[in-house]
Amino acid sequence: MLLPYLPGPYDRKAVALSFMMQVPGVVGLLRNRAIDNSAPMSADIEGYRERNRHNPISLQSSLGDWDRRVMGIDRYRYEPSGAAYNLFFELPSNEIGTQEFVVYNPLDEQQMSAHDADRLQLSVEDQNRMRGYRATRDAGRPHWKSFYFD
Secondary structure, eight states: OOOOOOOSTTHHHHHHHHHHHHSTTHHHHHHHHHHHHTHHHHHHHHHHHHHHSSOOSOOOOSSOOSOOOOTTOOOOEEEEETTEEEEEEEEEOSSTTOEEEEEEOTTSOOOOOSOHHHHHHSOHHHHHHOOOOSEEEEOSSTTEEEEEEO
16 A cells, blocks of 8 residues: 655645544554553643642643654544543544544543634634534543544
8 A cells, every 4th residue: 555645734634534534443543542642631730720720721832742652643632621631633534524533531521612703702612512513422431532524
């Protein structure tokens, strides 16, 4: 099986998508590997919480320090969420036109929205009702959930 070279800034995602569409079951394997590889980042977040008695306000930065070692995933992302936090990544989907976001929340209160403006402009009740994803699924590991957007 040959993977095409596609020039441009999305090389890794294009190659990952090409590969995933050719090999059945590879999406689940990549999802599980990315989840496993996120453990050091989650442990560091928990360590921060123990030392400071609150979750980090932000981990926004120009570089991601935790190695994903998974083709097609650019970095892990973090956001505080109430008493917990969401740790997430976008996994290239083998469904054309679909984005999959895989989200960890230690309290099983995972959230993902289609638009950042929704989080600023809608009430909490409307946000919970109108997130914009077409489906959610258990990601196969405790406290992990997948959100699918068209």
